[in-house]
Amino acid sequence: MPVDNGRLSVFLNIKQFNKLIYGLWTVDYGLKNMIEVHNIHKSFNGAKVLNGINGVFESGKTSLLLGASGTGKSVLLQCIVGLIKPDIGSITYDGKVFTNNKLDLRQEIRRKIGMLFQGGALFDSMTVEENVEFPLRMQSSMTREERRDRVNFCLKRVGLENAGKKMPSEISGGMKKRVGIARAIAPNAKYLFCDEPNSGLDPLTSIKIDELIYEITKEFDITTVVVTHDMNSVMEIGDHIIYMYKGNKVWEGTKDDIMNTKIKELNEFIFASTLMRAAKKVDEELGDIQSI
């Protein structure tokens, strides 16, 4: 059978053209490693937890899923990483559909995902460096020397270069989070998911962990999604914030515009703390003085 070379070359040219356009688009507009969440619905035993959530998460930015307890932030995060299957909707990574796709494609995406769990979720029977090395042993074909170099690099990056031989029981909560971050980024993660990274930490350590997540996101151009209900985190690292209320996305914006929101539920959430109310009062008074 003769091949229709004319049609084939047109088809190839269209494919190449699309590839070129997509390449230019992602380079020019920084959309590489973008996560897109389309119309996610999830119920448990008939109770609706997520009600049609949409969102886009970009690389080099820390995106926060913000909201009160029980609003579905963690369920959404688990849908995004594939731990929970949404009832309706889809997730795409870098333009590739993740939800319900073939196992090898999902695994390819999963290899680029790093997770920081609430308690750090370290293996108690392994040293700090063995914990960080673990995903490299599981997922990569690195030699022992390459793994050692990568572990040393990651531990140094999170400020724990001297803690490699310690056991998790010998380090503080803040150090455990740092080890968790080192382990999450060790396999060159392109996507980083953090579930309440500040839980159980004092305010100063919380800020340091937030700063570390923020710096790493910029430095390695990672697409980072953080579940939080901490307004300090919002003001420190909120490049992009999605505020959730009873399973709905009710507001989206940045840390610079969140304080001026007119959304009642978000206002109540932000100014629930005395500190935030005091900060707003000072801000308003300063505004009054400047307008005199």
Ligand SMILES: Nc1ncnc2c1ncn2[C@@H]1O[C@H](COP(=O)(O)OP(=O)(O)OP(=O)(O)O)[C@@H](O)[C@H]1O
């Ligand atoms: N596997 C599950 N089975 C049944 N219900 C669940 C499951 N996971 C979560 N839920 C319910 O979904 C709702 C949202 O939970 P989720 O953990 O997402 O809230 P959240 O906003 O992350 O709250 P928090 O800030 O307290 O962690 C809760 O009512 C919870 O009980």
